[in-house]
Amino acid sequence: MFKKELRIKYRALRQELSHNEIEDKSLAIANRILQLDIWDKTYFHLFLTIEEQKEVETEYILQVLAGRDKEIVVSKSTFQTLEMTNYLLTDNTKFQKNEYNIFEPVDGIEVPNAKIQVVFVPLLAFDKKGNRVGYGKGFYDKFLSKCNEDVIKVGLSFFEAEEHIDGVFEGDICLDYCVTPTTNYAFRQILS
Numbered sequence: 001m002f003k004k005e006l007r008i009k010y011r012a013l014r015q016e017l018s019h020n021e022i023e024d025k026s027l028a029i030a031n032r033i034l035q036l037d038i039w040d041k042t043y044f045h046l047f048l049t050i051e052e053q054k055e056v057e058t059e060y061i062l063q064v065l066a067g068r069d070k071e072i073v074v075s076k077s078t079f080q081t082l083e084m085t086n087y088l089l090t091d092n093t094k095f096q097k098n099e100y101n102i103f104e105p106v107d108g109i110e111v112p113n114a115k116i117q118v119v120f121v122p123l124l125a126f127d128k129k130g131n132r133v134g135y136g137k138g139f140y141d142k143f144l145s146k147c148n149e150d151v152i153k154v155g156l157s158f159f160e161a162e163e164h165i166d167g168v169f170e171g172d173i174c175l176d177y178c179v180t181p182t183t184n185y186a187f188r189q190i191l192s
Contacts, residue, residue: 002167006133010124013159014054022057025158028181030060035184036177038152041117045073045086048095048103055122056156073111076104077139084143086111113146121155121175127165130155130174130187144173152176161185 001009017025044065049055065072075084077098087093087108094106121140125133132155134140144153155178178185 001162001165003133003136003165006125006162006165007136010133010159011053014124017054017158022054022158025181026057027060029056029156029158029179030064032179032181032184033061033064033154036154036179038118038154039068041070041152043071043073043111043115043117045075045116045119046089047120047122048074050100050102052101056158058120058156061120061156071111073116074105075143077102079137082137082139082142084139086113086116113143114148116147116151118152118154119144119147121153123155123157123178125159125162125165126155126157126175126178126185127162128185129164130176130178130185131165131168131172132175132178133165138171141171141173145171154179 046058046061046065049058062072072089073086074089074093075086077084087105088111090108093108095103096106098104121132123132123134144151153173153175155175157178157180160180160183161178174187176186176188178187
């Protein structure tokens, strides 16, 4: 299936999920993340949930990261340039919703892309090779292309992998892992 078709399919599947299903599946994903070989890293980039899109609730992952004393990085999006600016999450970080209902930091301590070691990636669908389908703006491909080559990319999905995604472009950046409520997928050997 092509990306456009997958976006339609998975948006519809998400809309069928109840609030309780989203909470249960998100908690299961957060628990499965504990099994990944990423915990020797320090800087973790985490997206903040867009409730209207029925995304994975990342509050549970935030709690896991905070409990392990990790440095948590959140971003602010500039839609004119499709760029993300990354900020360290602190007790003083203030948030506001942008015009797309995304909670973003107002300002703070900026974190360079090169410091980020693990990125949790939002997505609509993914396949068994680690290709992913996002919302189509290219924010994460652009952001990930500016991170170090060894940055670990972890997708989060309520649903299992598609067999194959048609129409993958050369500039699309693959995942290293994808975590669902029931499965941890690994797509390449992570170098220590």
